[in-house]
Amino acid sequence: MDHLVEIIKALAWPVAVIWMSFIFRAEVRALLGRVSSFKYKGVEASFGKSLEKAESDAKSIESPAQSQIEESENSQVEQLLRISEVSPRAAVVEAWTLIETAAMKHGLVAGATIQRTNPRMILSHLEASGKFSPESIHLINELRQIRNKASHLPDFAVTQSDAERYLELAVKGAAVISATKS
The missing domain is CATH 1.20.5 (Single alpha-helices involved in coiled-coils or other helix-helix interfaces)
Structure with missing residues (x-):
């Protein structure tokens, strides 16, 4: 017993x-x-997993010429790099504006009085236009999802190096949108 x-x-x-x-x-x-990062003994998973997925999509996308990136965008990228030193999470959220700006410059806006756009509308427009590769659309969708996590999840943590990697991908996504004529 x-x-x-x-x-x-x-x-x-x-x-x-x-x-x-x-x-x-x-x-x-x-x-x-x-959970944005997990560490147990020798195993570690983090925000980087989502970035790796987006980076693999970005590798298969033909890079637009560097001259396509305007000087104002270069100064914005420099500013975002400085923000990533202070607040990597804020840099991720702000880096999405590169994609929004590129979409707005190419006529993707809603609203008559105040022009605006939203992440889902950008994806829908890109898909409907038929001018973007599935990899480009997938990259921008991955960036949108990462940005949403950084924006809306209070316990989402991002390192500075991950924010910089995200910024590189956002620049590439914006350049792809800018390079495609509307």
């Missing part, structure tokens, strides 16, 4: 944890989706 009690004691917590994880699986999934 004592052995049975010891077995029950040993299994009580693991069974309770598994049972609670099963009951709250949707909440646990949502919580894990919000």
Whole structure:
């Protein structure tokens, strides 16, 4: 009888944890989706995973000529690099404006009084135009998702190097939009 009690004691917590994880699986999934970095012993996953996915899309996209990037965009990129030193998360959010600006310059706006755009509208327009490769659309969608996480998840953390990598990808995405005639 004592052995049975010891077995029950040993299994009580693991069974309770598994049972609670099963009951709250949707909440646990949502919580894990919000984690920007994870480190356990020798294993580490982070914001960089999303960036790696976007970078692999960017590799297959033909880069527009450097001359396509206007001087005002170069100063904005320099400013974003300075912001990344202070607040990498803010730099990610602000880097998205490069894509929005490129889209607005090519006629993608809504609203008569105040011109505006939104991330989903940019993607819809790019897809509908038929002028962009699936890789370009996928890259901009990845950037949108990363930006959304940085904007809306309070516990989302970004390193300076990840913010700089995001900025490079945003510059490339904006250049692709700018290089395509509307």
